[in-house]
Amino acid sequence: MMLKNSFITILLLIILSACNGNKEKKEGSKASANEVAIDSAALEQARLDSIAKEEEAFKLTDENAIEFFFEYSKKHKEDKVKVTTQYGSFIIDLFEETPYHRANFIYLTKKGYFNGTYFHRVVKDFIIQGGNSDEWEIANRRKEIGSYLLPPDTKKGFKHHRGVVSMPSSEVDNPHKFASPYEFFIVCSNPGSYHLDGDFTAFGRVVEGMDVVDKINNLPTDAGEWPLENASMTVEIIE
Structure with a gap:
């Protein structure tokens, strides 16, 4: 047991x-x-x-900008943005035929660059120009994104009709009219400002809210064409 x-x-x-x-x-x-x-x-x-x-x-330069926006334009097909100001909002349709300039505007919008910038130049019955500011924050944004210019793309048949969005040339020594990518202007004259054709790249058009553009164009300015009241903006991509 x-x-x-x-x-x-x-x-x-x-x-x-x-x-x-x-x-x-x-x-x-x-x-x-x-x-x-x-x-x-x-x-x-x-x-x-x-x-x-x-x-x-990563920072954009004159050496890498075109290659970057060539690839960016293929992946990012957005073509409409909404610009909102204290005077109302308007919608811009960006032209597919000017891919570098369209891609540049979309890229800067996604980076939030334009938010808080001004329509800093207003010439009555001619244009309003935006994308700049006298604040250090905007200068720092440019520094972070990079220093570059875009070559003109003026042979696509777009004329500077009323409401057309175009890109001003840089203020640096610039015989080839390379564009300042951080700024844009909108034609307010009727029927247009065709003396600009061939020198500046038309890359979009206001398709809604032109009355708001006209309000900004009628703001009183100082001797330097800067509105006495800052016309600030925010820009967003819409479907």
């Missing part, structure tokens, strides 16, 4: 030992799977952080 009891005790100890071993294996496997999941998540976060740093460090 004692031998029988001893045998049963030994058998139970063997079974318990096997169960504990299986449990430890399962817990070990579970811990290993969790470690793999944590490592994968960490690697993915590191990858995203690396991409974010690269995008943050």
